[in-house]
Amino acid sequence: MKTLLLALGLATALSAPVLAQEKLKIGATVYGLNAEFMQIWTAALQKHPAVQSGEVEVTVFDGRYDALVQQEQFNTMITQKYNAIIFVPMDIEAGAAPVQAAVDAGIPVVGSNARVNSDVLTSYVGSNDVEAGELEAKAVLDKMGCKGNVVIIEGPIGQSGQIQRLEGNQKALAACPDVKVLEQQTGNWSRAEAQTLMENWLTSHPGQINGVIGQNDEMALGAIEAIKAAGLNVSDFAIAGVDGVTDAINAVKAGEMASILQDANAQAQGALDIAIKAVKPDYQPQSAIWKQYPSMGWEDGKAKTYLVPWTPVTTANADELLKSRQ
Structure with missing residues (x-):
């Protein structure tokens, strides 16, 4: 026992x-x-x-x-x-x-x-995604000298990143009343979807788009692919994204876009x-x-x-x- x-x-x-x-x-x-x-x-x-x-x-x-x-x-x-x-x-x-x-x-x-x-x-x-939206839009607008036309490629509608980055985009745009937003549509964080959007917009607004505000890097990179595919010079556009993904960092090195690192x-x-x-x-x-x-x-x-x-x-x-x- x-x-x-x-x-x-x-x-x-x-x-x-x-x-x-x-x-x-x-x-x-x-x-x-x-x-x-x-x-x-x-x-x-x-x-x-x-x-x-x-x-x-x-x-x-x-x-x-x-x-x-x-x-x-x-x-x-x-x-x-x-x-x-x-x-x-x-x-x-x-x-x-x-x-x-x-x-x-x-x-x-x-x-x-x-x-x-x-x-x-x-x-x-x-x-802070509002801050990110303002920073990326300001990078685009500064390069444009606060004049011209931009397009905005948004994240998935209803996700906080899309909502808050758009708020930041609009804050920056409010300081540049001479800039017109020609198009604004979701690319769902997707490089491929953004490329298709940009291809369509380049056709619809030939020679009129000066800047691209991509609410993430993937979509900004998709816009760059569309610009290259159209035989246009990327350096003629002001382009920015958010995240600091690998391809975007390389694109910053090449002078093709601006980005901020989201850690x-x-x-x-x-x-x-x-x-x-x-x-x-x-x-x-x-x-x-x-x-x-x-x-x-x-x-x-x-x-x-x-x-x-x-x-x-x-x-x-x-x-x-x-x-x-x-």
Whole structure:
């Protein structure tokens, strides 16, 4: 009998630390993985020290640019009792219901990169998209000397990046009343869709387009492809995008466009640190991004918003940024 009690006591003693060290299961649903920016964001999650050490297991779900797909992914994570969820929503409004469902099930949700209209998020880790829209539009307008005609290629209608960057675009345009917007349409963050739009606009407005405001780099790059395919000189246009993807950095080096870096690594790893903190109250952040951007301030992981600063891409820092991708 003593032997049995001893064995039971030993088993209990051994099980306690095993339970305490149980690997956290965190899911991330992102709006889509077709383009480089979200691929960089996803890779950054897997490179987080807590994932590398085995403390956390991260599963990334491809939302396939569909809010309903993301809602189903939330249902899966709720059913499978994930410890926390990181959300990069396709739609600012449609994303609110699944967030509420997860929180009602006791699962904390951290927003990253794109916003959702919900006040039950644990926190949001991203960048100021109004500022980005104003910066990119100003780069285009400065090159144009505040005169001429522009086209605006928007992100997916209803996503926070499209809404907020357009607000920034319009702020910059308001300072240049002599500039006319000839066309404004969504390219859905897609290089191919933007190329088709630009091809059509070059035909509809021959010799009239002076500037292109692409709300992300992929779409600005699509416009550049259309300009080249039409046999026109890219340097005759003022073009800007947002994100600092690899091809855009090279295009900045070539003098073809302007861009600002949206730090996917900082957004993803910051969101994961916050998600772990929401599950483990004594957790201290492990990502180096908090030292890289001291202005963000860890604030014990309890701030509602963490904004990663924008970095203009220039010919001076382009090679350094490219090296960080290797």
